[in-house]
Every structure is written in C-alpha cells, then in structure tokens.
Amino acid sequence: MSRVDGVAPWLAPLGLRVLLAWEFFEAGREKLQGDNWFADLGDKFPLPFSLLGADLNWTLATWTELAGAAALLIGLGTRYVAAALWVLTVVAIYAVHWPSVWSSLAELWQGYAISNQGHGNYKLPLIYLAMLLPLMLGGGGRLSIDRLLASRRAPVAAAPADAPAWGVVLLGIGATVSLLLPWVGATLASAGIALTIKPRGRHAAKRLSSTAA
Incomplete structure (x- = not known):
C-alpha cells in the first residue's frame, strides 16, 4: 500500500x-x-x-x-x-x-x-x-x-498542522457554512477563532516571561 x-x-x-x-x-x-x-x-x-x-x-x-x-x-x-x-x-x-x-x-x-x-x-x-x-x-x-x-x-518544508492552521481552516469553512446553517457555521468559526488566538497568547506569555527573566 x-x-x-x-x-x-x-x-x-x-x-x-x-x-x-x-x-x-x-x-x-x-x-x-x-x-x-x-x-x-x-x-x-x-x-x-x-x-x-x-x-x-x-x-x-x-x-x-x-x-x-x-x-x-x-x-x-x-x-x-x-x-x-x-x-x-x-x-x-x-x-x-x-x-x-x-x-x-x-x-x-x-x-x-x-x-x-x-x-x-x-x-x-x-x-x-x-x-x-x-x-x-x-x-x-x-x-x-x-x-x-x-x-x-x-x-x-511542510509546516505542521498546528492549532493556528486548524483555526484558519475552521474559520473559513464556518464563515461560509453560516449562510446555510447559522449555528453550525458559528460554532466552527468560533472554534477557528479560539484556535487561532490561543497559541498566540501562549507565545506572548512565554516572551514576557523570558523578558522578565
């Protein structure tokens, strides 16, 4: 195979x-x-x-x-x-x-x-x-x-399928699907936004901690 x-x-x-x-x-x-x-x-x-x-x-x-x-x-x-x-x-x-x-x-x-x-x-x-x-x-x-x-x-090199990548995909699909099924689209889009923003918050916290150190 x-x-x-x-x-x-x-x-x-x-x-x-x-x-x-x-x-x-x-x-x-x-x-x-x-x-x-x-x-x-x-x-x-x-x-x-x-x-x-x-x-x-x-x-x-x-x-x-x-x-x-x-x-x-x-x-x-x-x-x-x-x-x-x-x-x-x-x-x-x-x-x-x-x-x-x-x-x-x-x-x-x-x-x-x-x-x-x-x-x-x-x-x-x-x-x-x-x-x-x-x-x-x-x-x-x-x-x-x-x-x-x-x-x-x-x-x-191929980038890993990390949280921001999933976030962008879910946000795009959710935004269009919301025209047909608002609750489904809103759920997908919200999940996409959360996945896109959350890792940035972690990276920002790491940068702040390293700067403080």
Whole structure:
C-alpha cells in the first residue's frame, strides 16, 4: 500500500480537477449563452452579493465558473480557485438550492435530492463542496502547473498542522457554512477563532516571561 500512496498525489487530485472543471465549465457556458435569470431571485442573494445587482452577479458567476474551470484543468492557482468556487457554490445553494422554509432536520434532509419537489435540491452542489475541499487544502497535486512552478523555487518544508492552521481552516469553512446553517457555521468559526488566538497568547506569555527573566 505504500506504493499506492506514492501514486495518490499524482492521480487523486487530477481526477477531482478534471471532473470539477467540466461541471463548472458547463455551468459557465450555459450562463454565457443563456438569459440572465438572477433577477428572478429577487433578494435571495446574501450580503455582499445582494448589493451588486443581477447583471453584475451574473457576469461574476459566469466568468468565475469559466476561468475557474480552465485553471482547475491545468492546476494553476488550485487552492485559490477552489476557494473561489467554494464560495460561489455556497452562494448558489443559499440562493437557489436551499429550501426556503424548513423547521426540522427531517424536512431539511428532504432537500438532499437532485430533483426539486418543493424541499430544495442541494445534493449536487453539496457534492461539489466535498470535492473542492481537498483541492483547497491539498492543492492540485503533482500533475499541475502549481507543482511545476513550485519545483523551480527553493524547497520549503511542510509546516505542521498546528492549532493556528486548524483555526484558519475552521474559520473559513464556518464563515461560509453560516449562510446555510447559522449555528453550525458559528460554532466552527468560533472554534477557528479560539484556535487561532490561543497559541498566540501562549507565545506572548512565554516572551514576557523570558523578558522578565
């Protein structure tokens, strides 16, 4: 299995990148060739997108999907592109796929479907989020432009997954998830803030004690 582990950085991210590139390219091409239906959503966009207007949101969504698809395919700026598409997908779930009214987790679960039967249909975009997450955290893999560019720079040792790193990740995920599930998002974001701040407090205390000594 150790030999299989050596293959994983080459093929695993590539499969995610190719599939997601095709899906977002299809979505962007449909918008580019179709009519703007964002105006029909009214005030369903969250802040700050609700301040931009239907035309600008349509343009941003179209070109984020098209340019993001191209970047994912070649593995250029993979982490940043995946993060942008993550935000785009969360906003799409919020505005289009999330049930407008639900009073229990059982009702919310009915929206985990491809077809819309009045309970939302967030299954497919939720799968996209799950596929984007490893690209945000792990990058585009060895078969990518990112890897080629990195190989021309001086090697940098991988940093450990310490508390601040977990804090930043949880804060980012929590901030976006709070649009859909406020309590879940707030909990994740609060945990992220706590993990980010706490180690700094310890380091500051150590520095003060060493200075006093």
